[in-house]
Amino acid sequence: MRNITLRGLVGVLVLASTGLVVSACNTSKATVDTFAKFTSSTSPGDWINADGVIRESQKARLFTAVAFENLEQDIARGNGEYLTSLAVLLKVPSGKHDEFMARSQSNYSLLFAPNIRTAESLLATLISKREDLRTDSQRLE
Numbered sequence: 001m002r003n004i005t006l007r008g009l010v011g012v013l014v015l016a017s018t019g020l021v022v023s024a025c026n027t028s029k030a031t032v033d034t035f036a037k038f039t040s041s042t043s044p045g046d047w048i049n050a051d052g053v054i055r056e057s058q059k060a061r062l063f064t065a066v067a068f069e070n071l072e073q074d075i076a077r078g079n080g081e082y083l084t085s086l087a088v089l090l091k092v093p094s095g096k097h098d099e100f101m102a103r104s105q106s107n108y109s110l111l112f113a114p115n116i117r118t119a120e121s122l123l124a125t126l127i128s129k130r131e132d133l134r135t136d137s138q139r140l141e
Contacts, residue, residue, distance in 0.1 A: 060089040065119040072112055078105035090126070103129060 049055055054062055064071065067082050074080030079101050092100045104111065107129060111122050 060086065061123060063089055064123045068119045071122065075104045075108055075111060078102060
């Protein structure tokens, strides 16, 4: 009887702690969906090297997918830690961060248009608005 009670108590504590962790998590379905789309559209070899480290070329994509909603809030405000982090990942010179943030904010309606509201489109649009981030083929278009 004592063994069953102890197991029951442990079970209740595990369920309670799981509930607290899940309720404390601030990840919405949109963030999970965005991350799932990102990871399913690329094979792991494309974004993780042999050592299991995220490739430099994929860090901004992964960050944008994971922090999409936080980036949306920061871009709406025109500043914030997520937008600053994205600027660093995109290698925006530190002296140009304010300009990058202001330009991002002024393009909010384009960046978060309802018909193309994805992390991939956000990143592609931000890059297309910055001449120094575009590839040579994109500059010719």
